[in-house]
Amino acid sequence: GENVEQHPSTLSVQEGDSAVIKCTYSDSASNYFPWYKQELGKRPQLIIDIRSNVGEKKDQRIAVTLNKTAKHFSLHITETQPEDSAVYFCAAGLGGTSYGKLTFGQGTILTVHP
């Protein structure tokens, strides 16, 4: 089955700096890669996703890149703010009718210091 590795497990940055979280996956059939943000005590929320026919996607301060050949994808957050502090999860899935069956990474605890 699919295996997703996520690094780093913890990341501490100063407000205004950039943060990068990286994930690798094992199943070349995976073609849907979402990122979820979970604030303390709250639900995981989808912040951005990318499908395998796209190499990069950006939404304001958040961007995701995908390298299908190398089987890795990354989340980039620019101009970090304290409210970006949360646990971030990457995930991989087959898409299509199996869109909701995802394999998650272990999570990255991001702390943004004011």
Add this chain to the structure above:
Amino acid sequence: EAGVTQFPSHSVIEKGQTVTLRCDPISGHDNLYWYRRVMGKEIKFLLHFVKESKQDESGMPNNRFLAERTGGTYSTLKVQPAELEDSGVYFCASSQARINSPLHFGNGTRLTVT
């Protein structure tokens, strides 16, 4: 629209007891998923309902876990008898019945087995 709701938010039970978790998906969402996060590790897929039918239960740990979705609305996940390793956060998620429909998670139920 109301989000995915889960009940209870917390449950503390003794080893050997039974616990039933409930999930109410977003109205109109045919797809319902159960996930679990154990001890700060990755979020793992348990099973997937399409309406009242189990589409995929490949992630269910063992036969102490029973999920139902009678009538295709809310779902329950029963653990009987509970073991120490069942402790974790159980998430429910739902999505619409169309390709590329994203997952919406609930806040989760934190289960502690002592």
